[in-house]
Amino acid sequence: MVQFVSVSNMLKFLARSGVEPVLSGLARYLEEDFARWEAFEKVPRIASHSRDGVIELMPTSDGSLYSFKYVNGHPANMRKGLQTVTAFGVLADVATGYPLFVSEMTILTALRTAAVSAVAARHLARPGSRVMALIGNGAQSEFQALAFKVVLGIEEVRLFDIDPAAMEKCARNLAGSGLSIVRCTSVQEAVAGADIITTVTADKRRATILSDNMVGAGVHINAIGGDCPGKTELHPDILERARIFVELAAQSRIEGEIQQLPQDYPITELWEVIAGRKPGRRSAGEITIFDSVGFAIEDFSALRYLRDRIQDSGLVEDLDILAEPEDPRDLFGMIAREGHTPASRIKGRSGGVPALA
Amino acid sequence: MVQFVSVSNMLKFLARSGVEPVLSGLARYLEEDFARWEAFEKVPRIASHSRDGVIELMPTSDGSLYSFKYVNGHPANMRKGLQTVTAFGVLADVATGYPLFVSEMTILTALRTAAVSAVAARHLARPGSRVMALIGNGAQSEFQALAFKVVLGIEEVRLFDIDPAAMEKCARNLAGSGLSIVRCTSVQEAVAGADIITTVTADKRRATILSDNMVGAGVHINAIGGDCPGKTELHPDILERARIFVELAAQSRIEGEIQQLPQDYPITELWEVIAGRKPGRRSAGEITIFDSVGFAIEDFSALRYLRDRIQDSGLVEDLDILAEPEDPRDLFGMIAREGHTPASRIKGRSGGVPALA
Numbered sequence: 123m124v125q126f127v128s129v130s131n132m133l134k135f136l137a138r139s140g141v142e143p144v145l146s147g148l149a150r151y152l153e154e155d156f157a158r159w160e161a162f163e164k165v166p167r168i169a170s171h172s173r174d175g176v177i178e179l180m181p182t183s184d185g186s187l188y189s190f191k192y193v194n195g196h197p198a199n200m201r202k203g204l205q206t207v208t209a210f211g212v213l214a215d216v217a218t219g220y221p222l223f224v225s226e227m228t229i230l231t232a233l234r235t236a237a238v239s240a241v242a243a244r245h246l247a248r249p250g251s252r253v254m255a256l257i258g259n260g261a262q263s264e265f266q267a268l269a270f271k272v273v274l275g276i277e278e279v280r281l282f283d284i285d286p287a288a289m290e291k292c293a294r295n296l297a298g299s300g301l302s303i304v305r306c307t308s309v310q311e312a313v314a315g316a317d318i319i320t321t322v323t324a325d326k327r328r329a330t331i332l333s334d335n336m337v338g339a340g341v342h343i344n345a346i347g348g349d350c351p352g353k354t355e356l357h358p359d360i361l362e363r364a365r366i367f368v369e370l371a372a373q374s375r376i377e378g379e380i381q382q383l384p385q386d387y388p389i390t391e392l393w394e395v396i397a398g399r400k401p402g403r404r405s406a407g408e409i410t411i412f413d414s415v416g417f418a419i420e421d422f423s424a425l426r427y428l429r430d431r432i433q434d435s436g437l438v439e440d441l442d443i444l445a446e447p448e449d450p451r452d453l454f455g456m457i458a459r460e461g462h463t464p465a466s467r468i469k470g471r472s473g474g475v476p477a478l479a
Numbered sequence: 480m481v482q483f484v485s486v487s488n489m490l491k492f493l494a495r496s497g498v499e500p501v502l503s504g505l506a507r508y509l510e511e512d513f514a515r516w517e518a519f520e521k522v523p524r525i526a527s528h529s530r531d532g533v534i535e536l537m538p539t540s541d542g543s544l545y546s547f548k549y550v551n552g553h554p555a556n557m558r559k560g561l562q563t564v565t566a567f568g569v570l571a572d573v574a575t576g577y578p579l580f581v582s583e584m585t586i587l588t589a590l591r592t593a594a595v596s597a598v599a600a601r602h603l604a605r606p607g608s609r610v611m612a613l614i615g616n617g618a619q620s621e622f623q624a625l626a627f628k629v630v631l632g633i634e635e636v637r638l639f640d641i642d643p644a645a646m647e648k649c650a651r652n653l654a655g656s657g658l659s660i661v662r663c664t665s666v667q668e669a670v671a672g673a674d675i676i677t678t679v680t681a682d683k684r685r686a687t688i689l690s691d692n693m694v695g696a697g698v699h700i701n702a703i704g705g706d707c708p709g710k711t712e713l714h715p716d717i718l719e720r721a722r723i724f725v726e727l728a729a730q731s732r733i734e735g736e737i738q739q740l741p742q743d744y745p746i747t748e749l750w751e752v753i754a755g756r757k758p759g760r761r762s763a764g765e766i767t768i769f770d771s772v773g774f775a776i777e778d779f780s781a782l783r784y785l786r787d788r789i790q791d792s793g794l795v796e797d798l799d800i801l802a803e804p805e806d807p808r809d810l811f812g813m814i815a816r817e818g819h820t821p822a823s824r825i826k827g828r829s830g831g832v833p834a835l836a
Contacts, residue, residue, distance in 0.1 A: 128799035137818035168525055170540050172573045177545050179536050183527050188534050192547070192569065194576020204575055205807045210800045212549065216529045218561055219551020228802035232810055261804075264811035288808050295811045442485035443567045445585035447618075450562045451645050453589055454621035454652045461494035 126441035127225040127432060135428075135437050136229070142272040144431075145265070148237035149244075149273045151427040155419055156241070159393035161185065162419050166373045174198045182418035188214040189422040191227055197324050206261065206324050207231065213425045223429045224441055227421065234424035235416060236265035238369075239344045240273035242412040243318060245395045245402040246367060247342035251317035252277045257309055257331055258323035258347060259283035259292035266320050266346070267292075271301055274318075278302040282312035310336060321355045322346040334359035339407040345379050346414050356411070358382040364409040367392050367402075369417040378413040389413075483798035484582040484789060492785075492794050493586070499629040501788075502622070505594035506601075506630045508784040512776055513598070516750035518542065519776050523730045531555045539775035545571040546779040548584055554681050563618065563681050564588065570782045580786045581798055584778065591781035592773060593622035595726075596701045597630035599769040600675060602752045602759040603724060604699035608674035609634045614666055614688055615680035615704060616640035616649035623677050623703070624649075628658055631675075635659040639669035667693060678712045679703040691716035696764040702736050703771050713768070715739040721766040724749050724759075726774040735770040746770075 127135070136144060155162070167180040175196030182189055193209035200206055209227035214220060243251070254276045256263055260283070270276035279301050283289040293303050306312035313319050313336050321331045324347060337343065337360050347355045356379045366389045368374035375385055392412070394400040403410050432438055447456045484492070493501060512519070524537040532553030539546055550566035557563055566584035571577060600608070611633045613620055617640070627633035636658050640646040650660050663669040670676050670693050678688045681704060694700065694717050704712045713736045723746045725731035732742055749769070751757040760767055789795055804813045 129802045130799050132802075133814055133817035136814045141814060163527055165525060168522060168536065168538055170520055170538060170545055170573075172540070172542065174574055175576050177538075177540075177571060177573070177576050179525065179538055179547060181525060181527060181534075181536055183529070183534075185529065188527055190536060190549070192571075192578065194571070196574075196576040199575055200807050202575070203807060204577065205803065205810070208577060208801055210578070214534060214549075214551070216527075216534070217531055217553075218556055218559070219532050219534050219553045220561065220565060221549065221567070224800075226800050226802060229810060229814070260808045261810040291806065291809050291812070295809070295815060442487050443581075443583050444565055445486045445489075445583060446562065449648065450557050450560060451617045452648050452652070453562070453586060453618040455648070457490055457493045457498060457586070458652060460490035 123440035124221050124443050125223045125429070126439045127428065127437065128439065129226045129229070131437040131439070132226050132229050135432055135435065139431070141268055145233060145237050145240070145269045146272050147431065148234055148424060148427050149241050149269070151423040152234070152237055152241050152420060153396060155423040156393045156396040159397065159419065162422070164370060167418065180418035180421055182422050183216055184422070186216055187422070187426065188216050189418070189425050191231070191418065191421040193227070193231065200324070211421055211425050213429060220444060223425065224443070225425060225428055227424070230424050230428060231421070232262045232265045234420050235262060235346065235414070236269035237273070238420050239266060239320065239346060239412065239414060240269035242367065242392055242414070243270065243274050243342055243344060245392070246410040246412060247274065247318050248340050248403065248406055251342065253280065253316045254278070254318040254320060255280045255282070255312040255316035257282050257312060257319065257321045259288040260322065260324055262322050262346065263292045264295045266322060267296055267301060268299060270318065271299065276301070276318070278304060280304045280306050280312040280316055282306040282309055313337070316341065318342045318344060320344040320346065323355055329355055330357045331355040332360060333357045334363070337409060339409065341409055343409070343411045344414070345411055351376055351381060354379050354382055361411065364411045365390070366411045366413055367395065368413050369415065369420070373417060374413055374415055377415040379411070380413055480797035481578050481800050482580045482786070483796045484785065484794065485796060486583045486586070488794040488796070489583050489586050492789055492792065496788070498625055501590060502594050502597070502626045503629050504788065505591055505781060505784050506598050506626070508780040509591070509594055509598050509777060510753060512780040513750045513753040516754065516776065519779070521727060521776070524775065537775035537778055539779050540573055541779070543573055544779070544783065545573050546775070546782050548588070548775065548778040550584070550588065557681070568778055568782050570786060577801060580782065581800070582782060582785055584781070587781050587785060588778070589619050589622045591777050592619060592703065592771070593626035594630065595777050596623060596677065596703060596769065596771060597626035599724065599749055599771070600627065600631050600699055600701060603767040603769060604631065604675050605697050605760065605763055608699065610637065610673045611635070611675040611677060612637045612639070612669040612673035614639050614669060614676065614678045616645040617679065617681055619679050619703065620649045621652045623679060624653055624658060625656060627675065628656065633658070633675070635661060637661045637663050637669040637673060639663045639666055670694070673698065675699045675701060677701040677703065680712055686712055687714045688712040689717060690714045691720070694766060696766065698766055700766070700768045701771070702768055708733060708738060711736050711739055718768065721768045722747070723768045723770055724752065725770050726772065726777070730774065731770055731772055734772040736768070737770055
């Protein structure tokens with residue numbers, strides 16, 4: 123049987139474990155996999171674009187485990203009362219090709235994205251960073267805030283969203299987290315004095331959430347919302363003042379903020395920093411940008427973490443999705459046995475049981 | 480909730496409906512979608528190759544529905560008592576990106592592959608074909624035999640497999656189907672007098688199941704087993720005497736029998752015949768080959784058929800894989816509500832419930 127983690131059981135897992143310990147655990151798994159980045163198969167995600175959004179498949183493998191994630195991005199969904207992003211994922215055994223583990227990933231993706239952001243900031247933000255501006259207070263915002271708290275030691279989060287209700291929701295959810303929460307009335311106010319600026323807005327277009335004059339020396343920008351062709355959040359002038367870090371250059375040049383720059387603009391892949399191949403932040407005055415679009419290896423890490431942690435919790439169900447005849451050559455025999463009287467049932471001419479086809 | 484068809488419910492569906500009516504229904508859906516082939520998004524499947532096999536994702540979309548299939552091919556699995564091919568698939572709504580329908584596809588793939596073969600033969604085999612040689616009597620063989628019976632009117636199936644136990648299994652499963660079953664002791668004996676030759680063997684290598692002198696004028700060859708780089712079943716001399724039909728030229732030139740021919744060798748895509756754009760068989764003496772490797776649109780058709788037919792049967796379960804917060808911006812609130820006392824639980828410091836992470 124294939125293991126399955128439902129939405130309901132994911133919520134129970136998080137309620138029992140606590141979100142912060144999960145973010146911390148995810149960060150450990152992510153750093154392990156970033157450090158062995160070269161061991162993974164890397165192909166750009168396979169996107170199916172339509173008028174309202176995109177559906178993507180994100181596969182990878184380390185030669186022993188294979189994973190893929192199904193994820194959509196439909197900014198217009200919010201106006202219909204639906205999630206912008208939903209996702210689920212699968213781990214499989216490379217040696218047999220059998221799926222092993224299926225999980226909801228709408229929630230897990232928000233967690234892993236936040237954990238990736240925090241891991242990147244640990245290598246790129248100024249040491250001692252304590253204040254983060256959080257621009258865009260939608261579905262991913264609280265996860266970002268908590269990841270930066272637990273992984274980086276952020277103490278104050280300055281919120282801004284063009285929708286005051288979203289900001290209130292975020293502030294309410296973070297109340298009692300131990301973070302100092304400041305509601306701001308503009309992007310300018312939010313970023314004033316921030317060590318880190320996280321942009322996580324959802325419009326599917328070229329937007330300028332941050333303009334050049336808002337970004338002072340030494341700031342680390344965690345740019346999450348620009349993640350497909352035509353969707354960006356930063357003014358190109360900021361990019362040109364900063365050192366830019368991405369997950370996978372080939373994918374980010376198409377989907378990230380750097381789609382606004384020439385194809386040969388110098389960038390660094392985050393794994394190179396984590397593996398000690400290239401420097402992260404080099405000085406206190408440098409502006410660093412993590413231009414994050416998400417990559418399959420991060421989902422691999424998240425699924426691997428979840429599978430390890432949720433075993434023996436009673437929160438894993440069996441999913442009857444893998445046909446396993448006793449004799450592997452006798453797939454047909456499974457049907458015959460189900461029908462009890464092979465010949466007549468298989469011909470579909472027997473009485474008694476109503477025909478469906 | 481997302482709809483789910485388990486292996487167990489797929490077996491019940493087939494037992495109730497009968498395999499032959501399902502094959503016949505699948506053939507109708509396949510012909511509909513082949514006829515509107517140009518409406519679909521077509522990308523080569525995304526393959527992850529390893530020493531023992533391959534894991535593939537096969538996505539497509541008609542602009543309204545999106546589908547993908549996860550499928551593996553591991554010939555060595557059989558020696559471990561495992562299935563060579565296992566699969567599952569998903570239908571999703573292009574407008575929202577939400578998954579709608581998840582199904583086992585190990586059994587459904589065998590059914591759709593057989594139905595595609597029979598649809599192709601209806602356009603390519605000599606009218607009045609009544610005898611089929613079935614070379615390779617593994618997991619897919621019975622489905623092929625029944626599809627050719629119900630879609631094409633095949634009356635006699637001549638079996639051969641290098642493993643006599645596989646042949647016996649196939650013969651036993653087809654007993655009572657109304658087909659006349661002949662057990663043969665060699666490929667030569669099986670193909671003698673056959674109107675159609677189906678090759679469906681599983682070795683992952685260049686094999687010569689059929690050599691040139693076995694294939695007489697007017698025969699239609701349904702070549703199923705050669706379906707990845709390095710895996711072929713037919714001697715190239717046969718290919719050069721025949722007119723060759725494939726699903727998608729770009730994919731088949733890499734994975735099909737025609738990987739043995741120059742990249743510009745003339746071939747015809749099956750949809751062009753079904754849509755009336757190009758001729759199928761032109762004379763009684765012509766040798767035709769359907770060099771089948773499987774394509775995503777066929778899985779789309781199969782999932783679409785199953786979803787339509789299995790509704791209201793009691794055989795569809797709810798799969799709790801789609802997180803749907805009441806307020807789509809408040810994904811985090813779902814966790815907080817699950818934990819009841821947001822602040823303490825989210826911090827993971829509350830007593831009472833054992834921590835997992």
